[in-house]
Amino acid sequence: MAQLQRLAVSSTQICDRKIDLTREQQHYLNRVLRLSEGDRFIAMDGRGHWWCAVLGVQETGLFASIAEEIAANRELPVEVTLMAALPKGNGFDEVVRQATELGVASIVPVTSDRTLLKPSAQKVDRWRRIAAEAAEQSERQFVPTILEPVSFDIAVKDCGQKNRFICVARGENRHLWDCLVSLEPPHSPLIRAEQEGDGGFDPPQHPLIRGEQEGGELSIVIAVGPEGGWTEDEVKRAIEFGFEAVSLGSRILRAVTAPIVALSLVGAAFEKC
16 A cells, blocks of 8 residues: 555545545645546545545545555654744744654644744644645654644643653753663553444544553653753753753754654654564
């Protein structure tokens, strides 16, 4: 199935093994991907399901019928929430895209003392579209949750996980890698076997409103700062709320590079090929 094109759809579009395609999706499949009636593609709902779908034609336009469900597991065995201070310009676009490729479960855009960008609702919608596109490209089962931007204080105060790390450029702190490898490995993968009843998967819960799950799953929060890094007061407040200050190495990383380094370390620590 790897050679088939992938398309993210909403679960509300699916009824009786038929996918009601939007005009944008019809254009993408037919005009961009050059698929025609009878061609197959992979439909993913962003909540753990993959289907092999067949393109069809009806009076109102193109539609897709579900041929079979595809069993796959492309997710990290740990649930990772990235708290990222918003960089200037369009830098957060790349943070969202690459973090999705690296397996992040949720992204929390954070406004900090040194944040210059004031994101609009259109920006948030754009980040969610980028996450969906990146999930398609990287063969993810889940499309990461992109939260509405919140202040630094709210983000660190409402964090529910016990494994919390804030990346600091300078200081005598443990390397993030050393912290990760000292954690107890997850007891079970994030993608579990199909449950009885509807045959579906449990969608991931909002990371900021729930604590560690009971099933033995490991969850991690990593906070990375803006240009110039976190202020001393911000680091102090994060530590007060249970975060551990960690290092990403002896070099100073750009605000759009640090999240990629941190998530790559998570993948190296927990993912097995």
